[in-house]
Amino acid sequence: MMSCEPWQCAEIAATKKANPITKPEVAVAMIKRAARPILVVGSNATERSLEGKLLIDYIIDLAKASNVQVVATAHMVAEFLKRGYEPADFMSAMDIGNRLVDPTWQGIDGKGHPDLAMFVGLPYYMESLILSGLKHFAPDLRTMTLDNLFHPHASWSFPNATPKVWAENLTVMTSKFKGGN
Amino acid sequence: MMSCEPWQCAEIAATKKANPITKPEVAVAMIKRAARPILVVGSNATERSLEGKLLIDYIIDLAKASNVQVVATAHMVAEFLKRGYEPADFMSAMDIGNRLVDPTWQGIDGKGHPDLAMFVGLPYYMESLILSGLKHFAPDLRTMTLDNLFHPHASWSFPNATPKVWAENLTVMTSKFKGGN
Amino acid sequence: MAKKGLFVKAKELKTDVALVKNLELSIGKLVDDSWDEPMGPTPMPHISTLRDWDMKLLNKYKPFYMPDCDLCCLCTYGKCDLTAGKRGACGLNIADQSSRIVLIACSIGAATHTGHARHVVDHLIEEYGRNHSLNVGGLNVDVEAPVTRLVTGIKPETLGDLDEVLTYCETQVTHLLSAAHTGQEACNLDFESKALHAGRVDQVGMEVADLAQISVFDFPKADPEAPLIEMGLGTIDKAKPVICCIGHNVVPSVGIIDYMKANKLDSKLEVVGLCCTAIDNSRYFDRAKIVGPISWELRVIRSGLVDVLVLDEQCVRTDCSNEAERINAPVIAASEKNCIGYKNRTNDPVDEIVNDLVTRKVPGVLILDPEKVGEVAVRVAQKVAPMRKKMDVLPSVEEITKLAKTCRHCNLCQRSCPQDLNIPAAMTAAAEGNLKPLTELYEECIGCGRCEEACPVKLQIHSFILKAGQKFMLEETNFCRAGRGAVQDIEIRSAGGPIVLGEIPGILAAVGCANYPHGGKDVYDICREFAKRRFIVMTSGCSAMSAGSYRNEEGQTLYEEFPGSFEAGGVLNVGSCVSNPHIAGAAIKVANIFAKRNLRGNYEEIADYIHNRVGAVGLAWGAYSQKAASIASGFWSLGVPVLVGPHGSKYRRMLMGRSDKPENWEVYDARTGDVVNVGPAPEHLFQTVETPQEAMVSIAKLCIRPNDTWKGRSIKLSHYIDLHKRNYGRMPKDIHLFVRTMADVPTTMKDEIKDILDAKGWKETVIPDPTMLPRMIRKKKE
Amino acid sequence: MAKKGLFVKAKELKTDVALVKNLELSIGKLVDDSWDEPMGPTPMPHISTLRDWDMKLLNKYKPFYMPDCDLCCLCTYGKCDLTAGKRGACGLNIADQSSRIVLIACSIGAATHTGHARHVVDHLIEEYGRNHSLNVGGLNVDVEAPVTRLVTGIKPETLGDLDEVLTYCETQVTHLLSAAHTGQEACNLDFESKALHAGRVDQVGMEVADLAQISVFDFPKADPEAPLIEMGLGTIDKAKPVICCIGHNVVPSVGIIDYMKANKLDSKLEVVGLCCTAIDNSRYFDRAKIVGPISWELRVIRSGLVDVLVLDEQCVRTDCSNEAERINAPVIAASEKNCIGYKNRTNDPVDEIVNDLVTRKVPGVLILDPEKVGEVAVRVAQKVAPMRKKMDVLPSVEEITKLAKTCRHCNLCQRSCPQDLNIPAAMTAAAEGNLKPLTELYEECIGCGRCEEACPVKLQIHSFILKAGQKFMLEETNFCRAGRGAVQDIEIRSAGGPIVLGEIPGILAAVGCANYPHGGKDVYDICREFAKRRFIVMTSGCSAMSAGSYRNEEGQTLYEEFPGSFEAGGVLNVGSCVSNPHIAGAAIKVANIFAKRNLRGNYEEIADYIHNRVGAVGLAWGAYSQKAASIASGFWSLGVPVLVGPHGSKYRRMLMGRSDKPENWEVYDARTGDVVNVGPAPEHLFQTVETPQEAMVSIAKLCIRPNDTWKGRSIKLSHYIDLHKRNYGRMPKDIHLFVRTMADVPTTMKDEIKDILDAKGWKETVIPDPTMLPRMIRKKKE
Ligand code: SF4
Ligand code: SF4
Ligand code: SF4
Ligand code: SF4
Ligand code: SF4
């Protein structure tokens, strides 16, 4: 049960709480089912190392495999570019949050509002607050976190887990897009 | 899962949450293990009818079988007396709560501080608040609720359940004291 | 009137009569001959001036905290989990935090009343000048502002004086709120002391507001025979355009009523109100009608009877504007505190505003000029009434039956209902065409609307309940006595003795909001019980309405059955929320007028007097608001116990004595300096009671005071024992704690009680001249 | 100076020189010849007076809410679940509630500063009289109180005038808090407007406090060369008795320093401080030492260096007294706001108090007389220092290794740490004798202590970290420049033009608290970056300390490396929290002195000017408090954007523009009345940035203003592009939104940018005389 407690102890949610993602395949299915998913990647992408590889490198693999649009926050765009990956867009975390609560926003490509917003690698409390903003003010948007920290304000969240499990989950997800299922 | 949500939606607790009592035997064991249990009975005792019998009558059966000290709140003492049962004491709900947080209080019989405080039949929110007071200010006291409404602030609580299940639970508990186990 | 040093300087000074240049005027002290009462020790107390007194009370009545949340989320170091003693990132623990929440609530309450008073006083000064004199009861009331005199040492005579008093209050509110900043107060008892100070300030703020409005608007002036006001939806003449005012601030309503009168329309429209605005309207205009308390706001709007909705401040549901849109009723927001996002039309021509509202070009407007509110409200009401035809949004019985079938029995409505009402069962019945269970909910529903918000299939549950209860709702016609304002000095003179000696067994003040656990009838029942027992029963606010909402066997409402004077068996509605200081004031005046204690800036002594001698108890059976918290706090600070109904537990902190700890109950005998144990009298300062039965027993007991004569005590005990036996089915178990000598025992019970006393090892003790203040001891022990 | 009508009446009037009977004096208006500036439209604005201006800002920068809790628990109708649009029992929804929380935070902040000012001013009036004149910069500062003049229309000249200004503030605070009562404001934007008003009031309150203390205590008066103050634990002479003052209110410290000076002890003891008291101490006494910001309170006490702890108000950890007990250091509580449950000894003889503290009979005392605080603190420090021998409570390295072995790796510490620090891993290493990971935590730990509270085996985690970082901690010796106070008028005259034209690329104000995501070095790095780029860098409060806590390659701190004057490349510490209005004031003075706009009661025009022309940005990298919220709000209201670090997201509401919505960015050209799109300049009003890199890019961008000349714009763009490329690895994607004509483009980038502009379909536009106020249009379009 502990694994589905909020990572930061005080980040409890009330009546609407995240469904735990019990295995990476569930997340993959959610992404595949979404018409317009985006993936918001925060500054911990270069701060978290899982099994000797940086989070950002897992994300690049996943993004390439899944073709999900990546929005880099903070200065992460530089880190992506450095690694030869061009994210679909970059803006501050608050800017992407603020656009997502606007139902008239047509997405970063102007082709329609995202129907699934994924988050990974923001400071836990910031990610939590943005997810709360979306839960309250974009009730039709599904949200999902790809961290190893449970986020009760998301619609779907991976449970708290070790970096090792996290690495596995991300790797499995990537593989499922690369022709797996 | 729903059955272990707080009954009143907004009564969420934070890090310290009740263990659900999965079957009445667990509650019986807790009581038997306690050296000085008390049972606080609130005004819903005569408002709740389960399977055609009032809650207070179940409580009297249970109290007689278990010899647990009953503290009647509000005007419940009259209702007990009317039914020929003399509760160990009576006082307002706040008074018993306030005594329970005082570690120097020696119990209603002056023989020592209770080590298990059970509650049943108070208005949900009042019971919840008193349990919260005890959780915060009497951290060594175990608390348990015998309602059919989940109380996250207790140490142990029955999950939300129908009056039928509730009646069964109370009946089973009583039977276990009457020589069952 | 003594003020702090005042310095006035001006290079050029223009007055009506003269132009003065380079005036410099330094005033050390203003002394007003007409009030020769010497200044007491604590005029204009700072936030810590009365801390010693507070600590005396807080040591006797220790806080019992029941946190509503395990977290603190007040700053960005947090949220912090404070469970069971953990300290937050600023070092705070849960006791500190719990008391901080109390301080914040009381500060909001005090700010609200003070801000309300500020608005009224500034407005009246603008209209009538600073010199306009105050008059709350003519020759009948000499001590016109007991609370203000007591707390500030000021004797206000004009509107301008009230300005000064409010300046004091605002300074205090600012300091108090400031103490709630992260990294300020570090001790829960000091937070509590500050909350008590907020209560004192709050009482002053309220008194100022009521003094001003009584004086200028010519409300009933300490009048025991203030008119009976029609109350209930059934009293509304549906053929007329209906203007409905909700809130607390009567100023915009005065604009409406004045406009109606000036244009001879006062019999052509209905002006009705909810919450305290309703009460104050009726003090201004005896044909204004009272609809009911805060819990009836949705009820009234959805019933469609309202043609124009005028919203001022406090206790106005924030969805009133949305609800009004549903019934096509234009809205006028009339307070800076509640602008509702509407465009400010204060400076626009009336014709334009009227047109925009009538044509529904805009759903509502903000108008901050009360006269303009008056004209717009009346003219719009006249125009929209024929168009609206009292259109309601209640479903038909057929619709209910049909829609109830879509109920999923998910229980979310019940789980969201503050009353835990069994709505799902009522839906089952309704689906089968049986509306009775829904009808039964009508009486217990507090009209909060949370059930509807929770329902996944969007059933308009509250509207279903209203429809089911429509018959009662629309037929309701009762009476509330218009708020009388202060108690007359002469009433104090004759009742003061019996109160202090205990022969009038107590004063019950039923005040506050309508967040009742099972509807308003409890308030009526309790008030009637004690009026019949010849207690003095005082009411205010929503409780005053509920007290008048039921009838006796003869068809009389409470206000018809009992006299409106301050005497044994009287039932007095003092008025709205801001009239509460007349209740505190009555207690203070007992000390001052009857017992001749100096009042001015003499807080401790008077509070000590009241606490030990005046058997008054507040009952806020449905208190819900921050204002109710600060009102209660003002009473605590005077040593007057307050009871709240079950929802009051959500104030999260009680102030409770321990009858089982004898050391809690010692006072000095002022005559000798001896320490005397006087028993748990009163037992608690703030306490939640669970049922009306418990409330009655507690009220009787809490009226007992150390100073009771044996005769008074025996009367009080006989009520206590009688109510206890009736409700608890047996003798009180603590009777021995209240018997000082056998003379205290009601004669008819001598034998029975003697046995109990013997069994308890009771010993006779003395009746002291009780005080908690060492300095009041007249003869020090050698 | 214009005041509202004033009426003075007295039957008997005693002054120093005369006795006047029956004085009656009615003053309609006081006009002071010496200030001939005409009164603007909004002196002494009420809570809704500037609502139209607020709505302009709020429409441009819409609130983005991120609720910290799904519930509202503010009254006993609740708790209410407001998830995703559900309304509570009072009708409130989550947007309203979120904005109400902002209002409450800002009201607490404004109350705190106003209350602080009230204490200082009342105290100084008592000591020096109402006539004591103000002096904040002698002949160098003519516009002595820009914020007060702007908001209230009052030009304060004496302490007595400040009293009047504060009375205005207190009235407003009371009204504002009142609006947070249940059933008041019903629209989130109106709550936001009121929060902005709280910011305005807060700025006035702060300005009053600093004006008073600068004037009377002779702090540096607008002095670019205010002394450099020693800072850091390493600067404390451990051989001397150490008095440590924590808080914000310098008055008790003045008592201490005066006593030391009077008794020739000023070189015999160390007076050190944390938080703003530290800064203000150093403005009073240049040998006072600064230890550090709020996050260092536990650090300092546990290190044992403190012999006497003096606590005043604000940002004082509420467990300081407990921590002081652990190291046997007596505590003096010196503020009514923070009594800590101690007995009030204000009226006791000094000898007794000293004795009780020295003998540890009591752990602490409350003394509300600053002179007595001074004597007691010094005498106690002298006596206890030899006994205490700087006893600390840090564990030894051996103990750490041993205790770390008991760690259960439950992660609760990390999960409770606001910084999410990997403590369990550090424990593992420590158990193996490797303290390096713990040492690494030292720099990132904000000293909140939550880890220890959470640990089930009660490991003193924060102390472990301190021990591991002890070398750095004890060796820290840096410099902070004493707060200089205001900016001189002459500085404004010379820098005003370059700022408004854009040639000085911006003003960075690094202010506020120490709740940094990764330690204080970010603040230093950012300030240095912009100082080197010849922005004007202003600092205050805890940020001013952090800015001075690191050194460059040459070993210079920031304050040594850069001049302290208001010029390109200057780094100015204005002072403590209450000095922040000198920053706002500088912007206001640009409009007034440089651009000759009328100031007095002319809020909208000046704010419109600043918003469109003065490229100032606030950075509150570690803001945590309610005061920081109200300070920010004061800047928002002036149209100045504020950035907060990641923890600032917990303020739960951003004010954000949408660069992708062109309609957001239209202003009027005051010359023609044409509507001109000026691009997202500035893009946001309140925004969280995640990393220092993002902060730098955002700061550069947010300094862009519609009014920039092409030369100024090209300079600003070159900084923005340069920082963007460096930190984001590419050209900005929004560069086309900031180029009005090709002359705006930095010459070296012409080709590169031309291509981008072409690709974006960019069209040339005009550089308007920008305004958001229709009434500022000089020539209406026919
Ligand atoms: S005020 Fe204190 S306990 Fe509350 S959130 Fe802030 S740091 Fe935590
Ligand atoms: S409106 Fe009535 S039934 Fe519905 S939740 Fe509120 S009290 Fe319960
Ligand atoms: S919430 Fe709606 S659907 Fe659920 S039980 Fe209540 S009425 Fe039925
Ligand atoms: S009594 Fe309470 S609910 Fe009623 S109007 Fe007054 S404050 Fe509001
Ligand atoms: S203020 Fe409104 S939303 Fe908050 S608890 Fe009270 S009723 Fe519920």
Ligand code: SF4
């Ligand atoms: S004291 Fe330091 S390590 Fe401990 S929780 Fe606070 S920031 Fe984290």
Ligand code: SF4
């Ligand atoms: S909380 Fe204590 S026991 Fe748990 S991981 Fe942290 S240091 Fe170890």
Ligand code: SF4
């Ligand atoms: S800057 Fe912030 S933390 Fe520092 S002293 Fe000021 S308010 Fe407190």
